[in-house]
Amino acid sequence: MTQFLSLLMNGISLGALYALIALGFVVIFKASEVVSFTHGSLLLLGAYSIARLSDPLGFYLAVLVGVAITALAAFLIERLIINRLRGAPVISLAIVTIGVDIILLTELIRRIGSDILNVPHPWAGGSVRIGDVGISENRLIATIVAALLIGLFFLAFKFSSWGVAMRASAEDGETAALMGIRLGRVSVLAWVIAGVLAGVAALFLVGSPTPGVSPAAYTVALRAFPAAILGGLDSTGGALVGGLLIGLAESFAAGYQDQLLFLGRGFGDVVPYIVMIAVLLFRPSGLFGTRELTRV
């Protein structure tokens, strides 16, 4: 039972981080119809900047600057590339982000090299006990911060003028533009928000249970893809549910590894993808995605 509870806690905290990344993913998709494959390297960029800057700047300032750098990168990608391709086919847009991802990732891996950079979290590797269940302090803080950010995001999405503009332009871009909503501005804001979310997720993803900033963080970020797809690419609530689901599935598969040994070691790493494919088999647009209806 104790093991179950601690896996549950871990799964939720991991899921909260996935949800943060997936949320950025969904926001970008809603605002600009782009499936951003750059997200993995954006995340790595955030982690790298924080790790490198925390020595000269101190931890908290480094976090601010690191998140800002990630957001800036997202901003530049939108302005320099995506914005010029407005109206291009979805597949071309996805491919262009893959191109950006290759460049960014190569540069980061070259800079990181073979060493593992450490982010000096003030809470370090400590852990908290709640009843019988232990959880790393880093993950606990991550869950709280993620919950706050996600809550804030949903409020903004619902009530702020940006949120309204964004929902309107996702509903029907042409009409929204005719009503005076500037699609370009909506899109760039979405990218910046996604960058911030990715930066924050990066801060916690390279913390306590994981060793530090290494190119492996990129593969971790990729697992937010199934989270976003699972919930439905155009559903913000779906991203949240998908993230939690993926986090839980991964945590349980890793925790009960010994019982699952016939499936091979490290099975937890692929569980997100298996869950995703299983769900897509029954609901091709994800759990909460809008079904595309075609009329002839």
Add this chain to the structure above:
Amino acid sequence: MSESTATASRGATRRSAAAAPRRSYLRPILLGLGLLVLLALPLYLEEFWLRTGFAVAGAMVGAIGLNLLVGTTGQLSLAHAFFLAVGAVTYVFVSGESGGLGLADLGGLGWPPLIGMTAGVVLAGVAGLIFSPIAARLRGIYLGVASLGLVFIGQHVLNSWTTVTGGFNGRSAPEFSLFGFTFSNTDPDLFVLDVPFREAERLWYLGLVLALAAYVFARNLLRSRAGRALQTLRDSEVAASVMGVNVQRYKARVFLVSSMYAGLAGVMYALSIGSIAPESFGLEVSILYLAMIVLGGLGSVGGAALGALFVSALPLIFQRYADVVPLVGGTGDGGLAAGEAARYFFGLAIVLVVLFEPAGLAGLAERFRRRGRDPGRGGAPTSRSSAATSGSTTSVPSDPPAQGSSS
């Protein structure tokens, strides 16, 4: 195909018929000369180039296959590396000998390599068919991300199914042989015009034959009824189904064909490297294949082959001429490693191609050709605007008439 495209293509044939007397002799002669040069090259080139040539041939087969799926039919797939792995592993398992290697206990059937290669192709096709019910239900971008999952699942299987795949360290691939003629350094010793024909020379011809067959098959497929159906599918699924194209079945079929291509490419990869390991079939490989077809030009068979040549040869050439190419300075500080330099280059090239020339190298070639033929008209009609107005799912206009001549 709509009414207007049909008339346009008829117009195109009439135009080319008028120009026929001038072109009909030139093209076969050039093709024949090119083929002759390719056949004669092993007499002059050193081993490095021949090996690169075989690797390129493998990449061409894979890229042509992926292009059928992504370029022609508009189904974004990142699972190509997975199907490559299926082909390669099947070949190695079916034709390899069983036996122990270090800690691993390897299984193998020890059957003739030709059967192994066929089995690799067929099994990759079967894997594609199994995935196709999912693929056929998913639209566009969902498919892209779902296929991402296959690559990771494949990696996991490669790492843990040690008896077949050799696990983390991989296992070596058996040499190819055809009815007793082995594609290795000796057995039988072979001299042509006093040049020893060793493994590299023999594989060169194998690669040439396979790549040519793959090219011709894909081109004929695209010109057939099925090919037109696939292109219509890309432009609009609704229109296609109204015209009587069975959308689900055609998607399943194109997945089958494309993964069979990938299977063959996987077998050729195993032959060219001489061994397989999980890391050779990672996500990066899928992305490189995507880079090939984007650079070459989505939807064009010749473009895919060109892109494959470019993408797979460039890192090898960078590596070899590290001290000559500017900015690529081996391991010293300031310089980039060859692989890194090539990756920067691909990334940048993808971005630039999508931004400025969505039809890729094939589009560039076509533009030059049209300018030469018909100086008054200027360049080709800008493909992006036509793609945007038709609201199609890829950046290439439907181009059956142009495609045949883009080789």
